[in-house]
Amino acid sequence: MALLSKKPIAQVQQFLTSKTDDYENWKTRRILGIQPEGSSGWFFTIHMGWWNDEEEPFNEQWNNLNNHLSNKKNIWLMGDFNSDANEINGGYNLVKECGWYDSFNLAKEKDSGFTVTKKIDGWKDKDISDKRID
DSSP: OOOOOSSOEEEEEEEEOSSOOOTTOTTOOEEEEEEETTOSOEEEEEEOOOTTOSSSOHHHHHHHHHHHTTTOOSEEEEEEOOOOTTOTTSHHHHHHHTTOOOHHHHOSSOOOOOSBOSOOTTOTTSOOSSBOOO
């Protein structure tokens, strides 16, 4: 993962949200965040596990992430949530229930919002007909 900034980076933070901590294991989930100079905001890139994963479920990773960020303000989460925004009782709803906002919903101008329009790895067994998962 990487974050690019036009401004110099004042602070960097990284932490683990998964139980797995093995560089070779694709279920290891690290979060990377930066705070640019002169900014009160933090920007984090994330890659979450799937909702129903038996080893590394989304809700456990989300709870770790949400708890870790509870003392910060002005936070932007970017990346792959691996959660369909239209799925009821999944990761998207959990994030919203925790008080987070979806910048897509807040935008004055929007495109279709679809981030996936065809089958991709991890979603090959699911119906992929225009989904917003990132």
